[in-house]
Amino acid sequence: MDAPGFDTVQLIALAGALGWASGLRVYAVLFAAGAAAWLGWIELPQGLSLLEHPLMLGASGLMLAVEFLADKVPGLDTLWDGLQTFVRIPAGAALAAGVFGYDQGTVTAVAAVLGAALAASSHAAKASTRAAVNTSPEPFSNWGLSLAEDGLSLGALWLSLANPVLFLGLLGLAVLGSLLLVWWLARFLRFVFQRLRGRSVADARGA
Template identity: 60%
Template sequence: MSVSFGTAELMSVAATLGWASGLRLYAVLFLTGLAGRYAGIGLPEGLHWLMHPLVLGASGLMLLVEFLADKIPGLDSFWDMVSTLVRVPAGAALAAAVFGGDEAGWAAAAAVLGGSLAATAHAAKSATRAAVNASPEPFSNWGLSLAGDALVPSMLWLVWRDPVLAAVALGVLTLAMLLLLWRLAWHLRALAARLRRALSGAASDPVSPP
């Protein structure tokens, strides 16, 4: 399927690639390259490198590694921490590559948008998984991981089929993630306040004589 998008549609593609990179970077690299090489998706010129067999092989291997690491409580949070150095700049770079080097202004805007959305998605994912890891049962962790495995390909498919609808869906998902981060921050502040009160009360209790 060959596509010809205008600037608004390309910005939707850039935003979606950036956001999805914050959740599953290697899935974005592999599936986008695979779609361009074998599914007839007309990728923007700046993304043609994703279709190279070596890139597909490397991104496919890392996709498998990330898939397995994301299913193990504790290891998933460590993987997220390490991936902080990769997901956000990669999301910005992919978003900018949608416009290539011929439209520097739009490419720069896309990089800012893609990097910001990647950071939001990565922060929401990392914070949620860290909170869920406090639970001794693994099923909620696996459920969240599988949801991410399904959500990223779904958004990539949608943005090539209907970039306007993808932009709407992306706006809803981003808002939900921001609300989730706000809620988690509120719980952390409440927990810290209770801890300070407990420590303050313990320090003020008189010491009983022996």
Template identity: 60%
Template sequence: MDAAAPQNLTQLAALAAALGWASGMRLYAALFLTGLAGWLQWIALPPGLQLLQHPLVLGASGAMLVVEFITDKVPALDSLWDAVHTFIRIPAGAALAVGALSGAFGGDALVWGTVTALLGGTLAATAHAGKASTRAAVNTSPEPFSNLALSLAGDAAVPGLLWLAWTHPLPFFAVLALAVAAALGLSFTLWRFVRRRLGRLRQ
């Protein structure tokens, strides 16, 4: 089966943005699913992402995907995982975005690579902040079902966004704009909520 090659710069830009955003939510899912799609020849990965389809990299990202999947279902432990990955998801999102567009920079590779890294890192940071603040707020509730529902929704969102970016780039950008707006609003509102709850608990 022949891999589907990227059609144009719009598709590559959508993939870069999707990987940046997905890194902030489920980094290891983004790494594993992208590499698996390339290894199975469902898509032809850009040169900067072809390392992800190497069997050793697939094995490592797959193992971390399982760890993250389980950890994200445990209240409080999920927030600790998010805190640690603040220092991992954002640079990873920047690197993956650059990798997606690595073959499209031309003579201005340094300039456009820097711009892409900034945008990819910003998307990862925004997604991470929205996810972390939402889960921290939900963890203040004693019932476990909302936490599990949010975690499963995140599990489903990453493959959905990656698929949409590859097959329908323009609708993906519309969905991404809504997701960014929602993440920013949630981050601001829910962090204020968590701070009030923690203040009451201290009192």
């Protein structure tokens, strides 16, 4: 594998972190990983060397700023999440595959599939949570969730490098938690929509 200085567990943890965190904050992940490598703080596998190119840093930094602002506005954050479905999941697949190098055949393919699945799980949990929170008119919960997602995505990347075994254990719990959260929020949102529809019908009859 073309990742000198990394053992197998470290590679798996890094691939998992990049995939999972991409579902929350793909541009923050791209910029943070690239900037850290460019500054010499970390060494990335060769398959991810593009992240530290100045043009890539400029593009990911710009999109990071756009997402940071869009994600703080109730309503706009849900629209943004919907659009980013087509970015976060493929990016999670590509980044996880890049950890192992794109010439590794089956290993790369498996990493891409798992990276996409991890990105999808965290993205679904994030989007569902935001949709539920947006049923409340106040913006503060959105801001708090957004900042928490910033911290989780960057924290996952750091922990995968600092303590890959611990990270993998927590990643398993996070995926399970995401699935349970999506299931519960789907039931909550269905209940809210049913109540709103019932009120609309009642209002129409009253009129």
